[in-house]
Structure formats: structure tokens, C-alpha cells
Amino acid sequence: MKHFKHTLFLLVSLLAVLASCSKDPVVKTPSGEDNPPAEPQEAKVLVACFSFTGNTKAVASSLADLSGGTLYLIEPETPYGNENNTYYDESTRAYKEQYGPASTRPAIKKSLDNPDTYDVILLGFPIWYGKAPRVVFSFLDAYSFKGKTIVPFITSGSTGIPSAASELKAAYPDITWKNGDRLNGKTADQLKSWLEAAGVKAQIK
Numbered sequence: 470m471k472h473f474k475h476t477l478f479l480l481v482s483l484l485a486v487l488a489s490c491s492k493d494p495v496v497k498t499p500s501g502e503d504n505p506p507a508e509p510q511e512a513k514v515l516v517a518c519f520s521f522t523g524n525t526k527a528v529a530s531s532l533a534d535l536s537g538g539t540l541y542l543i544e545p546e547t548p549y550g551n552e553n554n555t556y557y558d559e560s561t562r563a564y565k566e567q568y569g570p571a572s573t574r575p576a577i578k579k580s581l582d583n584p585d586t587y588d589v590i591l592l593g594f595p596i597w598y599g600k601a602p603r604v605v606f607s608f609l610d611a612y613s614f615k616g617k618t619i620v621p622f623i624t625s626g627s628t629g630i631p632s633a634a635s636e637l638k639a640a641y642p643d644i645t646w647k648n649g650d651r652l653n654g655k656t657a658d659q660l661k662s663w664l665e666a667a668g669v670k671a672q673i674k
């Protein structure tokens with residue numbers, strides 16, 4: 470009888486141990502609370518753009534809607550007058566800035582809140598005489614985006630982005646530049662695909 474009780478006790482103990490092992494392990498914090506694995510964080514997106522006649526702003530606005538990002542307009546302190554819309558007029562401010570020293574930095578309104586909080590910046594601008602307008606450089610100088618990822622995009626009459634993108638990469642080598650694109654006349658689906666390719670999750674399906 471004594472042996473039987475002892476064997477029964479061992480058997481019950483063994484079953485109890487086996488039952489506890491079959492449960493899913495729960496990770497506890499040092500204070501004893503359950504600690505489920507963290508959800509992956511979505512990148513915080515800034516869509517910053519300079520636009521003179523509205524084309525780039527329209528694209529930037531769609532990208533902000535699609536990505537759930539924040540739209541920020543880069544504004545020169547002194548707006549460009551309509552006379553700047555005349556190409557190759559050497560008397561215009563735009564022409565002088567683009568063909569002047571590469572260090573030209575027109576003053577901009579500095580009104581971007583919490584620039585550090587963004588993980589990815591989509592940077593839009595029109596092509597001016599083959600390159601990015603100098604106000605775009607003023608924007609990059611005004612905030613420290615060192616170590617951040619920037620994806621440039623442009624609108625233009627016909628010029629592509631390579632020359633403008635190379636100049637930006639050379640001027641700001643501490644920024645992680647992703648390949649950009651010319652986004653004139655893209656549909657919402659094409660913009661979504663572009664965002665996904667740039668590593669930005671589209672929020673609107």
C-alpha cells in the first residue's frame with residue numbers, strides 16, 4: 470500500500486510537470502508583467518516640397534495622403550514673382566540663382582516643427598535649369614537631416630531627375646539618398662507603387 474501511494478504520488482507529479490511544459494511559454498518583464506513581442510513601428514514620413522506653379526505641390530499632396538505623411542511646403546522668404554516663369558531670361562531671380570555660385574542659398578521661412586521625428590523625407594521640387602532650385606538647398610541647410618533617408622522626386626517640362634539628384638547627393642553626403650523619380654502625371658496607383666518601391670507603406674489601399 471505504501472509503495473502504491475508513493476508510485477501514485479510520483480505519477481501525479483510527473484503529469485503535473487508535463488502539463489506545465491505543454492503550455493505556451495509567457496515572457497515576463499522583470500516586474501512580472503507579460504511582455505508580448507512589440508509590433509513593428511511604421512516609418513514617420515515627411516513630404517517636403519518646393520513648388521512655384523503648383524505642379525509639384527499637387528504630387529506632394531497626393532503622396533502625403535497616400536502615405537499618411539505630413540505635408541510641408543518649403544517657402545522662400547521673398548516669393549518668386551511671375552516673371553521667373555520665363556525660361557532663360559537672364560534678368561530673372563531664378564536664372565541668377567541657378568547660374569550663380571553653387572553656394573547661393575535664398576532665405577526661406579523656417580517653420581518645420583520637430584524635424585527629428587521623421588524617419589523618411591520625400592523631397593519634391595520642380596527642375597529649374599536642369600537642377601534643383603537653390604531654395605531646396607536652403608531647406609537642407611536649415612535642418613539637420615544627417616543620417617536620415619531622403620527620397621527626391623521632381624516635376625519638370627521634360628528633364629529627368631539624375632542631374633539634380635547627383636548634385637544633392639554630392640552636397641549632402643551624410644544623408645542616405647534613395648533613387649528618386651520624375652512624377653509628372655502619375656495615377657494614384659502609380660504613386661502607391663512608387664511609395665512602396667521607396668520603402669514607404671501606402672496607408673490608403
Ligand SMILES: Cc1cc2nc3c(=O)[nH]c(=O)nc-3n(C[C@H](O)[C@H](O)[C@H](O)COP(=O)(O)O)c2cc1C
Pocket residue numbers: 519520521522523524525526553554555556563564594595596597598599600624625626627628
Ligand atoms: C525657372 C524655371 C526653369 C525651368 N527649367 C526647366 C528645365 O531645365 N527642364 C524642364 O524640363 N523644365 C523646366 N522648367 C519647368 C518646370 O520644371 C515644370 O513646369 C515644373 O512642373 C514646375 O513645377 P511647379 O509647378 O511645382 O513649380 C522650368 C521652370 C521654371 C519656372
